[in-house]
Amino acid sequence: MADENQALTQNYTDLILKASGDGVYGVDNQGYTLFANPAAVQMCGYTLEEMIGHKQHELIHHTHPDGRHYPVSECPIYAAFRDGEVHRVDTEVFWRKDGSSFPVEYVSTPIVEDGVILGAVISFRDITKRREAEAALAQTRERARILEADLQHLSRLSAMGEMASELAHEINQPLTAIAGYASAAKRFLNGSKPDANTRAVESIEKAVDQALRAGEIIRRLREFVVKGNSTQSLEDVGAVVGEAVNLAALAAGTASFEINFHVDPAIDPLMIDKIRIQQVVVNLMRNAFEALENVEEGRVDVFVAAYQSGGVEVAVSDNGPGLANEVRDTLFQAFVTSKESGMGVGLSICRSIVEDHGGTLIAEENETGGMKFRFTLLTSQSESET
């Protein structure tokens, strides 16, 4: 009866091993193969005879994924029958007879009988599909992240548009009041009322208050654009600018400019507001594209280089026609624009963003006669109070 049971159990074990989709094999405490199920044989491309009695590590586990030799002494599978622990690994590959490999997840469990470790049973599966899915997922996530960044950028820009129109309305109120008070003052002074002077002075004082109110509205707008929801994090400036360059290049659409991106690999990460710095770069690049509208073989160069100790300098340079001196003088003033459409807030906001990062934004002529805008970003230590 007991023998019968044992035979039955043995039979079941065989059935399970044969039916399993996972590869299963056993090794003795010297690493020689005792048995292997059909899945294991099939996955490794050897015959059963080629596996039984051979050291499994030398057959299928001899080399790391990157091609380095894999010494037996470091093998987690063999470690099971040395330290008596279960070892689970999913970062390695098994090698087929034909020299190809596949990513694998395996569990090596020691076989212990009466306190003596006799060997180990290894169960493994080919995780090529899982790795592919993971890679696809990571790619999708990356794409989603880029899209989200684009979206954030767009919504920030459109929020600025809404702000601009709201601002136009809001600023009209103090302007109306200023015009009213000033006209009243003039009429009081030209008239013959006994209290004309007092009333004129009163009106002028009120006009001044309203001018200050208008200034306050503008200051609030700048604050919103430059500092609102500011989030600084430690970023690789080269990568951040690179993303912005790609974004701007996308926005350039069909226009055929040559865009060159030069990045110094040896720059330290900086605490920056990534989105805002990207806004600055996109803004400068769009200005460059506009300058190149009627230029043959237009070319934009973007440089990211180390600056002083730990800082970074970013430059956007074009081979367009450059800017007249009088335009260059008012370049950074809000609501001044040389463009037919536009609010004239772009460069003024860019400068504020850069200054908020402790840097400066400068416009100069480059050797081609085109414009070069360059800005610096400094290490956060120099202004750590923010």
Next chain:
Amino acid sequence: MNDTPTVFVLDDDDAVRDSLGTLLESSDLPVKTYASADSFLEALGSDAVGCVVSDVRMPGLSGLELQERLTEMKIPLPVIIVTGHGDLPMAVKAMKAGAVDFIEKPIDDELILRSVREALSRGVKMHADAAAADAARANIERLTARERQVLEKVALGHPNKVIAYDLDISPRTVEIHRARVIEKLAARNLSHLVRMAIAAGVIGADGANP
């Protein structure tokens, strides 16, 4: 409120309202200011004379709604609408609803003073017309039914003989009624009588039955 023609300035922005008020005062125009159309209507007496200068965009009643309300209540006040940035479509609506003018912010002083002066004289006339109509209506109330019938037909230009025939009375009796009507309404002449009949709504402005 009294019968001095007054400019009623409505704007929810304190500074805009105050500056407009000051500007009008500096040109010797009597001004009253209100922060909303609602508070203006609340304070409004039945004999207000003058004109309204109202911002189009205000909390509560808008300038446009105020214009509609004044027309509805038959209050004889011309309205000048002041618009901010981009409120132009609203200003056009207000003009269609009967506003006499619209002015854009920031406001040109010459422009608004000219517009206000015109509106004021129009307001004075509108007020006088309304008062005359009220008086005429009150007097017509005092007529007997027969006298009223005679007035109606006289105002429509019917000769005494026709009126006598229509009402089945003698021409002499018509003449007596007619004399009583002219006396009660203190009409200076026939055309004055007709105007009063029109103002009081006895006959339509086109000389037909209302």
